Amino acid sequence: MAEKKVRYQNRIELLQGTLDLLILQTLQWGPQHGYGISVAIRNRSGDLLQVDTGSLYPALHRLDKQKWIKAEWRISENNQRAKFYQLTAAGKKQLTRERSKWSQLSDAIAGVLNPFEGETKP
């Protein structure tokens, strides 16, 4: 147990619920497989966010079950068989909801962290 904790210290723990948002957002740019999603999140976050497979796959399967994404086996650009996930119409709506929720949350947190900025704004 102790060893594990040390390993995680270099990374930022994802807030509860934000992984879904990141996955949906990643799929906004086109269908992607699980490995591709984790690589995309890592690259776009400048290696700060590393998605644990133990969280990624349950999340993918959960979103699939909610019918926000759908899965399909295809051949990848490197000629490998992979399971691609793709946003559904409901998933796009969900993404919009999640995004606005997230911006509200980040505004709120920013407000708490920088109270004076908030006061000066009319």
Add this chain to the structure above:
Amino acid sequence: MRWIWQRRRQEEDFDAEVRSHLDMAVRDRAERGEDRGEAGRAARREFGNVGLVKEVTRDVWGFGSLERLFQDLRFGLRMLAKAPGFAAVAILTLALGIGANTALFSVVNGVLLNPLPYPNPEQLVSLAESKPNFDSGSIPFPNFRDWRKDNRTFSMMGISRTYSYNMTGRGEAEQVSAEFISSDYLAVLGVKPVIGRLFAEGEDEIGASPIVLIGEGFWNRKFGAARDIVGQGLTLDGKTFTIVGVVPASFKLQVWSFRTSDVYAPIGQWTNPILNLRTAGLGFHGVGRLKPGVTIQQARADMKRVTAALTAAYPDTDTGIGATLMPLKEQMVGSLRPLLLVLLAAVGFVLLIACVNVANLLMARSTGRAREFAVRAALGAGRVRIVRQLLTESMVLALAGAVLGLFFAEWGTKFALGHLPATMPRSAEIGIDVRVLLFTMGVALLCGILFGLTPALRISRPNLQDALKEGGRGSGGARHRAQGIFVVAEVAMALVLLIAAGLMIRSLSALWSVNPGFDPHNVLSFGVALAPMPKDTSPDSVRTKLRELQSRLASTPGVKSASLSWGAMPLGYDDEDLFYMEDQPKPASVNDMDWSLSYVVQEDYLKVMGISVQRGRFFTALDNEHSPHVIVIDDVFAHKFFGDRDPIGKLVVLDNKGGLAEIVGVVGHVKQWGLDTDDKQSLRAELYFPFMQLPDAAMRPSSWSGTGVLVRYEGEAQSVQKAIRSGLQSMSSDQVMYSVQTMEEVISDTLVERRISMIVLGSFAALALGLASMGIYGVISYLVGQRTREIGIRIALGAKRSDVLRIVLGEGMKMTVIGVAIGLLASFGLTRLMANLLFGVSATDPVTFAGVALVLTLVALAACNVPARRAMRVDPIVALRYE
């Protein structure tokens, strides 16, 4: 089951997904220039614990817990199949424990818990008349009629009494069981006739026209279930009765003297001349149905009013009488409750011991599996998951044990009920029903948790590194302690059971050595139904017929002596006479007279029964209808009514037997009321009256449908019985022998309840002893196995083999002695609960306590001895090289 397929596809799909993830990761790394092998390892490291990822992802799919359960079940079954010896022992142990519990619970369920099989059973109460010295006496017919008429709280009430008729005119003469009932009796219990009708109001009056109901079994047997039977005649004791209906075979009742019978006749048909006396109880007891909403307290108050009015109206006969009401179920099974609860507690102990044993087995086995679970934990199984896996395994064991136990229980109860006399009320209702099944399942689940949890918790908390390194030898200390506690608990519980059984055995042997006051060996008792006699047969010819019968019986080959018997029969049924001393003025009412048990017998009775004359003489053939009346009394009578004076020659007046009689002898007391309770009864005085001196009124043909007979025989009871039967047949084909029993059987029947509890407790105790010694043996063997190296070193260092033996035995004895001490303490507290089942031995009898403790210690010693000898023979070279 389609979801299993779906699930499999989903599994395979996900496996492929994970594989493709890893492939892509490897490829990316390889493209970045990493070494191929290194890339594979790095990719897997990055991916993490594949098993865990699969596990948490599967959770998302739903069905997770159910599926895991199946997985665990499958795995559990596989583990058990791999260790068939362990599985067999564990399942058998549990099956014995659970089976015994199920069997006993099915008895408790059938007898105590199920409602009576009559409509609105809670309204039913039993009725009896209380007398000044007797709480639940019989109800005289005239009193009953007034109860029925005057009460305001009952919707119906009825009384009944057993009888047996000699049926003629339908093939061979046959003794049929009969019951005299009042008109409402069957209606009270909600009986609906199969065909025809029940009795109507007034049909039970004396002088009403003779009608009968017949039982469905009798109807099938005798009349082939012919539907035109209603309206036909049936000849009973020479009188023709009209059949009015058939009582269903499903109707069963055992209370008071009521038994399901071949025929049911209205009370008024009984030709007993004293039926209409308010002093004559005649064995009538009753049942009543309360009006809806009436409580038993209200009914008691109401009946108090009714009986008080009777006392006022008939002070001579009804002074001091009352009504005793009790819920019918209480009346039927109330006396069994303490016994059944004691047995239930006992069987619970057996189950606990079985559980402890299986827990012990699991603990011992867990050593071998510590490595397996360490590996599983390392592969990502959470602690909860492992505990659940282990519990599932114990549940599999428990359920398998329960299923096998159900068979044991079903077979065991069938066997036991089949081999017991039908004295257990409601035994027909004992069986396995939904409630019993639920109980068994509950017990099994409880067992699974009970014996599975401790090992599971212990094993799921291993020090991973130790377990992997050493193959699970290191973490023993705590486990040994737990096993030690298990052994102590087993020994303690087994001791409690053994002591309970020991006390029962001592009670029974004390009872068997009680002298009943007569010699029960080689005595046969039976009834003879006489051929019907013409109505105008004179008393003298009745006497002649009875004399012929006696001399015929006495001259039967194998019969040494014979006596007709009327009235009371030792340990069988009782009959009383009211009397007063001739030198006293006649009491104003019967309430002021004295009571004595009354035996009406012939001159050979003493020879038959082996009773000794203490003073004076017994009857001779000359004490007959032509000579002055004489009686013989027992020593209790003599002591009670004459003190130190000599009773011989004194005169007493018998109220019901023709007046004045002279006491000519004193004989030894006979334990009429049973070997155990006779001393505690208030009515113990006994008198003997010569058969032939019964008044002429009693010698009417109608009074003599049958008589009791006692004979002393030599040789085989069976062949003597056969000889008697054919002798009676040759006198008249209408003469029947019935209810044949040896006196030894009669005595043993009176002890049946105690004997059952002794047998049941004894078998539970034996089971407990066997299981406990198995447990001790297992634990000591296991400890010896664990310490082989240590013992080897000790021997190599010069320890004597006898020292090794002493150490191992000492270890076993330490646990045993602690267990025995705890068990003794517990027994002191618990055996009190069975005090009323004991006889002639105290609930804390030191001999039993000490003896049982000794026996248990010796058995434990024997159980330790085998592994201890094995330890002694340890070869140090082998033991050390083994490492």
